[in-house]
Amino acid sequence: MITQLSRLRFEDPWSGEVVSWADSGGRLVVRREDIAAVTVELTRCARGRLRHAYPVAAHDVEVRVSDVATADDLTAVLEVLTPAIRIADPQCRKVVYAVDRDDSGRSPLSALATSAAAEAAGFRYVVDVDIADAELSLLVAEPDWVTAVDIDLDHVPGT
Template sequence: MTDESLVPPMFGAPWTSQVLSWSNSRGRLLLRRGEEIGVTVELQQCARGRLRNSYPVGARDVEIRVFGAVDAEHLTDTLNAIVPAIRAADPRCRKVVYSVDSNGAQRTPGSGLSTIAAAESAGFRYVVDIDIAETELSLLVNEPAWVTEVDIDLNHVPGT
């Protein structure tokens, strides 16, 4: 296993997960909160997945795909559980990416805008629309504070 291998995230109560499949770059989990209906979550290293040629991907960027969320609130709750679990599994992950299908084939009920709003409620921000072979996607990212911090001391070279 290489240093860049995707590590299965661990979830604390009330969340439970079951690994459905896992490899070095991609995994599928069944994620549940208590007795709620479970959702399938797919995690993919962006550098090895469908987004690899779509933006300047980092080796540790992870795309999240959620299947089976019953509504926008359920999606927000799910994303709120997944992001910290990914960060705990790989503290060097710079971007967690969530994509919304711009062609209307949503993975959650409602419009693309309601899905984007649900992701934004979970701390994601819209970045760009991209085209990949099978569809057009709106990419949203969640980045830790250490990535987005700005050093306002213009007389200082970072890292020195």
């Protein structure tokens, strides 16, 4: 079952204005005084364009950012979105940022610069996927509870 994605809340100096919102995500404009307004689209991966691209979980959220002017601005926006998503949905295992590998001028940033900006915001590259209209590199930000590893191999968790 795919759960509803709650609206995000931002702390000063950030603000977010909802353009549209539905159970599986929404579109908002995110602002900070020193950064031009950026349009952000959030979608539950299980209902969005990535639903068949990888083994999605019900709480995974894809972040799409448009109107971003620089790599530093993209990093700043992703750094504020990731914790806001985790607060809105504490069960979110993956915040996914997909980088279009085609540098055909749809974005002012190259695929390499976009990936580097996402990595600077705490995302890590996971896999390349093909969807109907794009070739994407998926980067994810996961909370510590997802990536924690118990190195005590002689102990069965929960016992």
